[in-house]
Amino acid sequence: MSTRLAQGGRLLNKDRTLKFTFNGKHLKGVEGDTLASALLANDQMLVGRSFKYHRPRGIVASGAEEPNALVGLGKGARFEPNQRVTTTELFDGLTCESQNHWPSLEFDVGEVNSKLFARFLPAGFYYKTFIHPRPFWKHLYEPFIRQSAGLGKPPRRGDEDSYEHFYAFVDVLVIGGGVAGLQAAKAAGEAGARVLVMEQTAHWGGRAPVDGGEVDGQPVDKFVDEIVAALEEMPNVTLRNRMMGAGVYDHGYVLGYERVTDHQPEAKGPRHRLWRIRAGQVITATGAIERPISFAGNDIPGVMLASAVRDYAVDYGVSVGDRTVVVTNNDDAYRTAITLKKLGLEVPVILDARASGGGRLAEEARQMGIRIETGKGIAKVKGGKRVEGVAICAQAGEGAVLEEIKCDAVAMSGGWSPVVHLWSHCGGKLIWDEAQAHFRPDVDKAPTGDAGEAFVIPAGAANGALDLAGVLADADAAGRAAAKATGHSPKSAAAPVGKAVEEAAIEPIWLMPQGAKVQLRMKAWLDYQNDVKVSDIQLAAREGYESVEHAKRYTTLGMATDQGKLSNINGLAILSDALGQPIPQTGTTTFRPPYTPISMSAIAGEAKGPLFQPLRKTPMYDWHADNGADFEPVGQWRRAYCYPKRGESRHGAVNREIKQVRDSLGLLDASTLGKLIVKGPDAGKFLDMLYTNMMSTLKPGRCRYGLMCNENGFLMDDGVVVRLDEDTFLCHTTTGGAEAIHGHMEEWLQTEWWDWKVYVANVTEQYAQIGVAGPNSRKVLEKLTDDDIGPEALTFMGFKDITIAGVPVRCYRISFAGELSFELAIPASNGRAVWERLIEAGAEFGVTPYGTEAMHVMRAEKGFIMIGDETDGTVIPQDLGLGWAISKKKDDYIGKRAQERKHMADPKRWQLVGLETVDGGVLPDGAYATAEGTNANGQRKTQGRVTSTYYSPTLKRGIAMGLVLNGPDRMGEVLEFPKVDGTVMKAKIVDPVFYDKDGEKQNV
């Protein structure tokens, strides 16, 4: 059983007890514990169930590579699934629960099922079994599989914590705060470079203090303390712990994931901070990860990486078992045996798979009286929910049991793999190091920047330097190189000299025993989290999945939340063996960011709640809100859709607003309309190219409605163009078009007509714009101004600068509602004041504010098109009966050539008409008019479609506009529009102008 030792625990403060719960059980840990060490201290070996077979699983590792020990952490708005206990720092009051079990962790139905059916679940099982009959997948197989599969459950509530981003720029970014990272930082920092060091754990020094060794004649932990103190003194060096290098991207862009308050959730401040860093050079000092060994039962709780067993003992004063069998193919695992023995724990045997055995560490172990068996391995681990013993066999054989040894823990080491993830993210290549049996960075094929220069330098164990002396020398060189590459001059100081015990060579062991029979291979786990076994990879190879990427997807090897940190190398070694090819030929799968999962909220940063998206507000927004406006989004703007009175429906409000405008007076907040100033001697020529109309002939003081097409001839924007003076035009655009049309103008001016003398400025937000519409609109304005705005002084499509309530206002006489109406452009800071004066002055006329829907209906009654309703990116002005707005005199305008192409000039293009329902009802939006017969796909043929449809309170009937084949020639014909409910609506083709065809209302 696992327990807390009386002594040891260099990271602990045993004076402070922390309480926590696991599956409702109340447990205690101490300050400095991880959740993993605290669980082990409470003998909680069983922590979860595997993904596919629901096998009991325990903690395997002590760091970010942990595949098994995932829990649901926290409650309610702070619940988070799939949290690794090894990287979760314990805090008082922590609550967590294990995952993927039913009904309980101790007794799981899924496990019973898998024991009965396991032989039916080899690689590709789902693909092969459930593909036929097809309908069964959706209705039978998938629901069943979904119930039994899956890891954590998604949180049910929104996240209440806060998150943020931070942009940092440094010369040298060091990822990893072990001895390599610290030394590299010191070398770069001493050269004067701006350095940022990030370390994913809460502690500096990495593995070195646990593994031991000397630096410049003193213990390595003392060296770590001193170098950290030295770096803290350097003003150009920043040290950040609890911050992981998540991803390395193009041009030295790196994401750092800082867990600011995970370890103290009640503290103020953001929970996570996502650092978005630009670095001149990136040093990946990311260390190495120990590999498991593939033997039968290597997933039983109590089987752990040898380094993890050592970490728990030294760092947290926790013994995983009283009797620990060590199994290894290298010398490093002897350190675990020696450590345990020194703590007074039993190591019944060290099984060294190498026939030749180990070096000086082995000698030391032997002298301590530990039994060592060379050329031996584990045939199988005995036990269910925890280790009970091991059966020993010859590594060279097929698994015949030589001896059984009782134990409650197994410490395994299959060698060390450099953490090459961050090196690889942006294209760094790897080479296979035969001597050390691992992939390490190919330093000649580094990720490159915009000038083809390398911008990532691996350092220390991450570069394949596994001994302390090599680590320090390599890291020092990396730091100097990075400083030099960023324009600094490294000092000539000597690098610190590390000294560690000499080690004998590793011997790669990919399967134990090497000739293991299928019964053993079926229980030899490669990927713990996704339940992939040696036999699965071999099956995939037999079935033709030769590419490592294909084998990965077929078997799900390395596809879980741990992304195969423990399993990948072992898996591809098995695959290589099955394919009879060397490991480098098989290669690795692609390493993609993030290194370990980062929170979605950290990616969102501040963009949540009220800051989720910018809301654009007009100067009168607050008035609308105070007066009951029902808002609708128009791009990022919020516009009033209508202003319902108490108890009034939206529909009722819209009808009332329209009636009031038509009868008397209404006000529209039109501030969102785009307003672009176009100025210069060539402005007229420029606008003649942009609009289909002739704009250069417009007289100063006059307005003209214009259409704008894109290069393909399609109508993309419309609006009123005003000529302010000889050189200056003001172009109104649609609300959604303001920024895009501004960009369109700049693009043509900067790329094609760069020699034309035209400047453009977007003044959309300078003005609050108020539409004053209705028969009494002139009267209300006359109450507020002394200027003459009579029918002669200000004619239709003219404008005049006037003063309203003391505010300078540009008054346009234009109409979109078909009534006498004006638009006022007011400096935005006075917008609300003028609006309120108009409301006051309009009281005697029963003035009403009206929203976008009333505006839409009224323009439809007048047959005015709306960009986005009548147009959808495939419609040209000619389709809409707007030929009158296309100048015949001009040689060219943007879109002209496209409109002359055969398809665009085809008389069979659907044309705009009005549609009047026979029964007075309202046509559904987007409904199609059917034609006789069916097309090649057996679908009913169509001859038109509805583009805008409304109830017109003015006409007291449904009105619509639509595009219809030969429409204008078919006035009076009745078309059929089938509805979704199966019924059919009939509508007569009519003129699109339903109201005041002669324009008498607006010309008064």
Next chain:
Amino acid sequence: MSEPVSALNGASFDGTVAVREAGLQGMITLRGDLSSAKMKKAVKNATGAAIPGTREIAVSRESAAAWMSPDELLLMVPYDTAAEALGKIDAALKGEHYLAVNVSDARAVFEIAGAGVREVIAKLCPVDMAPGAFEPGTIRRTRMAQVAAAFWMVDAETVRVVCFRSVAGYVFGLLCDAAEPGGEVGFFV
């Protein structure tokens, strides 16, 4: 005459830095040939400042000229003198090809003050805010979270931010959020 009102009517917040809407600011967008002698004179007449260099802001008492692009400046003058300044520009540049337009009401201006201003900006804008990299006299037109913004340092502990008026509430929210106590980063020391 009704008094002009700025977008948030002087809203303020005290966090790791003090955030306040700075009120109405006269602003003129000026486009033209920045190297011409007439332009130099126009800018001098309107603001008292010289033509700023690339990504720089030239301040003269209550006015300033800020570089926006190779052919665009943003001139800042007291709000109620914008029309007068515009008149001076038009007079100085008569006959030239240029564009000068009053955009005073199209913007909102915020001032953030305190030792942590560099950090607050660095949480929102992809700009190197380290001392030495960004100092008084520098202006940056950039992105603040999801909207366009420009900012410059008035002094070592004061930053002014300009954004479009319609998103004033959003930008104020961003600055307050970034100034929330407990969020100190400690990177610029």
